[in-house]
Amino acid sequence: xxxxxxxxxxxxxxxxxxxxxxxxxxxxxxxxxxxxxxxxxxxxxxxxxxxxxxxxxxxxxxxxxxxxxxxxxxxxxxxxxxxxxxxxxxxxxxxxxxxxxxxxxxxxxxxxxxxxxxxxxxxxxxxxxxxxxxxxxxxxxxxxxxxxxxxxxxxxxxxxxxxxxxxxxxxxxxxxxxxxxxxxxxxxxxxxxxxxxxxxxxxxxxxxxxxxxxxxxxxxxxxxxxxxxxxxxxxxxxxxxxxxxxxxxxxxxxxxxxxxxxxxxxxxxxxxxxxxxxxxxxxxxxxxxxxxxxxxxxxxxxxxxxxxxxxxxxxxxxxxxxxxxxxxxxxxxxxxxxxxxxxxxxxxxxxxxxxxxxxxxxxxxxxxxxxxxxxxxxxxxxxxxxxxxxxxxxxxxxxxxxxxxxxxxxxxxxxxxxxxxx
Amino acid sequence: xxxxxxxxxxxxxxxxxxxxxxxxxxxxxxxxxxxxxxxxxxxxxxxxxxxxxxxxxxxxxxxxxxxxxxxxxxxxxxxxxxxxxxxxxxxxxxxxxxxxxxxxxxxxxxxxxxxxxxxxxxxxxxxxxxxxxxxxxxxxxxxxxxxxxxxxxxxxxxxxxxxxxxxxxxxxxxxxxxxxxxxxxxxxxxxxxxxxxxxxxxxxxxxxxxxxxxxxxxxxxxxx
Numbered sequence: 001x002x003x004x005x006x007x008x009x010x011x012x013x014x015x016x017x018x019x020x021x022x023x024x025x026x027x028x029x030x031x032x033x034x035x036x037x038x039x040x041x042x043x044x045x046x047x048x049x050x051x052x053x054x055x056x057x058x059x060x061x062x063x064x065x066x067x068x069x070x071x072x073x074x075x076x077x078x079x080x081x082x083x084x085x086x087x088x089x090x091x092x093x094x095x096x097x098x099x100x101x102x103x104x105x106x107x108x109x110x111x112x113x114x115x116x117x118x119x120x121x122x123x124x125x126x127x128x129x130x131x132x133x134x135x136x137x138x139x140x141x142x143x144x145x146x147x148x149x150x151x152x153x154x155x156x157x158x159x160x161x162x163x164x165x166x167x168x169x170x171x172x173x174x175x176x177x178x179x180x181x182x183x184x185x186x187x188x189x190x191x192x193x194x195x196x197x198x199x200x201x202x203x204x205x206x207x208x209x210x211x212x213x214x215x216x217x218x219x220x221x222x223x224x225x226x227x228x229x230x231x232x233x234x235x236x237x238x239x240x241x242x243x244x245x246x247x248x249x250x251x252x253x254x255x256x257x258x259x260x261x262x263x264x265x266x267x268x269x270x271x272x273x274x275x276x277x278x279x280x281x282x283x284x285x286x287x288x289x290x291x292x293x294x295x296x297x298x299x300x301x302x303x304x305x306x307x308x309x310x311x312x313x314x315x316x317x318x319x320x321x322x323x324x325x326x327x328x329x330x331x332x333x334x335x336x337x338x339x340x341x342x343x344x345x346x347x348x349x350x351x352x353x354x355x356x357x358x359x360x361x362x363x364x365x366x367x368x369x370x371x372x373x374x375x376x377x378x379x380x381x382x383x384x385x386x387x388x389x390x391x392x393x394x395x396x397x398x399x400x401x402x403x404x405x406x407x408x409x410x411x412x413x414x415x416x417x418x419x420x421x422x
Numbered sequence: 423x424x425x426x427x428x429x430x431x432x433x434x435x436x437x438x439x440x441x442x443x444x445x446x447x448x449x450x451x452x453x454x455x456x457x458x459x460x461x462x463x464x465x466x467x468x469x470x471x472x473x474x475x476x477x478x479x480x481x482x483x484x485x486x487x488x489x490x491x492x493x494x495x496x497x498x499x500x501x502x503x504x505x506x507x508x509x510x511x512x513x514x515x516x517x518x519x520x521x522x523x524x525x526x527x528x529x530x531x532x533x534x535x536x537x538x539x540x541x542x543x544x545x546x547x548x549x550x551x552x553x554x555x556x557x558x559x560x561x562x563x564x565x566x567x568x569x570x571x572x573x574x575x576x577x578x579x580x581x582x583x584x585x586x587x588x589x590x591x592x593x594x595x596x597x598x599x600x601x602x603x604x605x606x607x608x609x610x611x612x613x614x615x616x617x618x619x620x621x622x623x624x625x626x627x628x629x630x631x632x633x634x635x636x637x638x639x640x641x642x643x644x645x646x
Contacts, residue, residue: 231524
């Protein structure tokens with residue numbers, strides 16, 4: 001990904017480069033033409049001056065020789081010229097002084113002197129104009145180079161001043177976490193677009209927070225409201241059980257009602273936990289020994305595993321000390337272990353291991369991988385297990401995200417493996 | 423023994439009263455803050471079961487009032503507000519126990535029983551049921567002066583049974599009781615059966631009569 005400003009810079013640079021390639025030859029051509037025009041004008045001027053003095057008609061061959069000896073660029077030559085006359089042409093001449101061939105603008109014109117049919121030659125050296133043109137080309141190149149450097153500098157300055165509100169807003173949005181309620185405080189700006197962006201985002205965020213709060217409050221209220229009828233329901237079951245005249249059939253139904261009520265309670269309790277995870281007393285952190293926590297609860301789960309005759313493998317290499325909320329860490333460990341038992345098969349196995357900062361719980365179960373995308377969502381259990389609340393993994397996910405841990409799932413060697421990197 | 427049930431849900435209050443009535447408990451009901459206040463001022467109770475959310479006021483205020491009056495009534499908070507803060511606050515204000523709704527009546531029975539034994543009996547804190555003697559202080563049980571080799575869970579189970587004499591206790595309630603914090607995570611009740619079986623065996627081996635009867639297929643009854 002490229003940064004916005006760098007992208008602008010790339011376009012500017014491409015434009016500047018194109019201009020450089022187009023403009024430099026044009027400049028070169030233009031200055032060349034101007035110079036030639038100048039030179040030609042000078043030639044015509046000299047021609048006019050020469051013509052204006054009619055004494056040249058009296059020049060004898062000796063005089064012509066003398067003339068030619070002292071005039072380098074205006075000469076009277078015998079008529080042996082092959083190029084077109086009365087037109088300025090470009091020719092190269094050998095320069096004895098510099099010992100090299102040099103370009104000239106030349107004009108030939110017939111002049112009849114005492115020496116008979118002769119030709120007047122007026123020429124101007126172009127060697128200086130080459131330097132001039134090189135300078136021109138170099139200058140235009142330099143200007144464009146300066147322009148390019150200017151673009152970079154200006155872009156840097158704009159990014160640090162003009163675009164700074166944008167980057168600040170961007171950073172705050174990245175840091176924004178709806179569960180932490182830290183509503184971003186966007187910077188004041190005088191740029192209309194950023195102001196609009198700011199207002200739009202503020203509206204969006206406050207509505208999001210409101211919706212989030214409403215959902216949480218609703219869950220919490222609903223769970224609380226459910227607790228009382230559930231309590232009554234359960235107490236009435238307890239009373240019904242005291243009835244001496246229950247038939248066997250009725251007692252079976254009663255047991256089923258107990259099971260259903262237990263499941264209701266579990267769902268309700270977990271919903272409440274999900275809604276309350278962000279509450280104050282769950283935000284308190286303390287040093288937690290993950291290995292110690294696992295060892296504390298293992299006897300309970302080992303006992304629970306007996307009913308399915310599961311083989312329980314434990315491999316806790318080292319202590320792992322983390323800074324976290326103890327109650328929530330316990331919930332994560334409990335939920336993972338509970339899942340490993342609940343979704344296991346008769347005579348299956350469970351393997352719990354802790355190495356480095358990774359806790360993994362592997363268990364046998366369904367012979368197919370679960371959907372990694374949905375297992376951590378609420379009520380997404382793939383098997384409609386009678387005792388499942390459908391919330392255990394959603395709670396795990398929420399707690400791990402809250403603490404910046406990573407929870408992962410994969411199915412390998414007939415084992416469902418859940419791992420957490422603390 | 424006199425018990426005051428402060429609970430605005432009439433149905434629940436009646437169930438509690440009916441369940442406890444069998445034992446030598448005398449239950450009175452108060453459904454509102456004011457009613458409760460009147461009863462607290464007017465009478466003495468061995469234990470008060472206190473709901474925190476009441477029409478007309480907060481249960482914690484009642485608790486404060488009770489302590490101000492220097493009353494010796496025991497208090498067990500029964501609240502749907504399963505918030506740790508409430509629990510801590512309640513216990514700090516002098517409540518003796520905290521039970522989150524919903525609970526099994528047998529759980530309440532057991533808590534009430536142990537609270538009352540702890541507070542009313544002499545320092546030896548001993549409960550005698552025929553040949554069985556339970557030392558609440560030492561957390562041990564003896565049959566004919568012979569100490570039973572009970573595990574912690576078996577001892578808890580025994581106390582739970584004793585606290586719910588002649589009541590049928592569902593396996594669900596026992597499972598929750600034995601699981602403690604882990605309650606209602608899993609509902610296999612097989613482990614309950616295993617613990618009860620072990621307790622029965624140990625009692626029998628020590629020469630104690632079999633007080634634990636199986637009731638229907640789903641519960642037990644303590645019949646001394």
